[in-house]
Amino acid sequence: MTPDILCIGSVLWDIIGRSPSSMRQGADVPGRITRLPGGVAMNIAMTLARFGLCPAILTAVGRDAEGDELIAACARMGLITDHAYRSDDLPTDRYMAVEGANGLIAAVADAHSLEAAGDKILRPLADGRLGTAEAPWPGPIALDGNLTEALLSEIAISPLFAAADLRVAPASPGKAERLLPLMRHPRATLYVNLEEANLLTRGHADTAAAAAEAMLARGAARVLVTNGGKACAEGTQGAGVLTDAPPPVMVARVTGAGDTFMAAHLVAERNGAGRAAALHAAVTAAAIYVSGEIGS
Template identity: 35%
Template sequence: MTEREQEVLRLLREDPMIPQQELADRLGISRSALATHISSLMRQGYVMGRGYVLREGPYAVVIGGANMDICGRVHGELRGGDSNPGWVHTAAGGVARNIAENLARLGSDTRLITAVGNDPHGQRLIEASQLAGINMRHVLVLDGQPTSCYLSLHDGSGEMLCAINDMSILESLTPQRLAPLDGLLGAAHALVLDTNLSSQSLGWLFDRYGHLPLFVDTVSVAKVEKIRPWLPAIHTLKPNRLEAERLCGITIAGPESWPMVAAWFHRAGVKRLFLSLGGQGIYYSDGEQQAHLPVLPSPVVNVTGAGDAFMGALVHAWLQGMPMDQSARFALACAALAAGSEDTVFAGLSRAAAQRVLEEYPC
């Protein structure tokens, strides 16, 4: 599905009876161009006949952080206490939001639940996410609170020198505010949580929806402890080496330790583990099937968004009914596409693009 087709589909989901001319005007394209996109969506099965009747299918709900990424990079060496020539780049970010964008770009029906301020950053986050195909209808927009921001400063080589994150608005995503969305959450075919959520909200979600496939992104070593009491409720967990060590207490020194770590997590109740090993690739296990896959030898430009692409691909693969080994390879291909892009989320992500990567770099 192209970016334009995703935009058409988003508008049709909001108003299936929208007149064709109005739809074309909102997109800023001609009616003939719109007809071409509609025909393509019909061939793909997303639009079913007249009246823009939309295909109903499985959907995922992603809950967690969304923030504006503000990155500053000096041209040369940073001089403290002075104004440094360089460039500043802003983009929509946040772990949950990035996972949701990857998932939507792969063609999955994706709804994001997060909190943003009623400010320019919040509006930009919503607009950028909608353009990427994410359903943002249930985002909490709050007056008097700033939208989450992640501010980083880098030297001329790209190395991060320091960063500041302000994600306090996520504390507003309480069980009381999530409870009215019970119908949406309970009917989801997958729930994706990141540990930027408060312990209280995570506990409420695990307790209430533990019967659903729950995918968890651990985010960081500092935040991974939040999920320790709820490991038995987790369907799919994707920690990196340090996050896994923090939870299981086993030093991950080499290949001989990977099965031991997986066994610990399965005893704790986690159904599927995808252990990120950095440059060594991934080790996956469901207790019966396990394997190690190396990183694909594709070009690397920016690894920042690779993990989010990997998780988004895992969720998409689950919704599509892919077996675990195929899911792991597909997710690695999506991560490789993200790592080969300057942007955190690769705008050209698709199942076809991932398949081309696997054909070029089989694993």
């Protein structure tokens, strides 16, 4: 089966503790702990599948029990896992977060196996299964910042990505600067939050619109900046910046909201929406996700 889009990056188990209470450092409160398939690439792929697309994931998954279970979960959701790199000696990655009524309290991402696998996850793009250097993959690629800076630097100049519509998201503010090699890529659209945008520009913008302007000034071809429940922005080189505010909702969850935003925007554009309509579709989908109305 030929995929509609490739999702490259982290596919792992999300272990999320959620409490309806506001929390502070050291809090010990009742709540629920869930384990779900997650990771930036996985969250994007799951959302794309909900919208009717057929995504393939390029990632590293261990040949352990957790990895087999994760691959089976992907298959049940209609995701193509044939091209995932399965390692005999690397364990399946995990992410752990604690969320309260006041948002994300803390998170730890263990994506060491993905980082250790390196460019092995890209082999299907070079060996003819999904493309070659002479005939590169021509469709959309969702790329996540859990890859190492060295690999992202390689991707920025690789002929394997020369024809792709690159959609790029950092894994977290702590990894945002890994995307610097892709800032000036002519075919890249960067999806970042306000903190990540400021890290990439070394700026102090206090609105998404100002951050988008700063990224365009730094040479980004196209960027979307989110800012929680405040106005988001989309900026395109030579075409200026648009803004849209998400509808107010009660926050039931946070992890995965940015990935939902990115996937919804991509799908809207694939369906022919213009800049303003695609941005509106993305902020609306993210708000619905945060409210808990869409299943994980």
